[in-house]
Amino acid sequence: MEEQMLGSNGVQCLRRAVKARSLERSGESSPLRLEDFPLQARGRDIVTEQGVVVATAADPLISEEIARRLNNGYWSEQEDQWAF
Numbered sequence: 001m002e003e004q005m006l007g008s009n010g011v012q013c014l015r016r017a018v019k020a021r022s023l024e025r026s027g028e029s030s031p032l033r034l035e036d037f038p039l040q041a042r043g044r045d046i047v048t049e050q051g052v053v054v055a056t057a058a059d060p061l062i063s064e065e066i067a068r069r070l071n072n073g074y075w076s077e078q079e080d081q082w083a084f
Helices: 002-026 060-082
Strands: 040-042 045-047 053-056
Touching: 040 060, 045 060, 053 060
Parallel strands: none
Antiparallel strands: 040 045, 045 053
């Protein structure tokens, strides 16, 4: 189902972004840092708060979906940290 919604290029981009987030959690270097959030979709590009392009999707709708999912993960992580 996910591949139908995002297309194979979108799924690959999302997988790379998720892998980057898991590297960040494990303490390894990651292309995404906390100060990069929230991410924005600008056309096909996904950009950080500073305007740095971190990924390019197959089309603008895919980039919007990927940015939304990554931002949701970021906000969820922030809520978890403050829940204690």
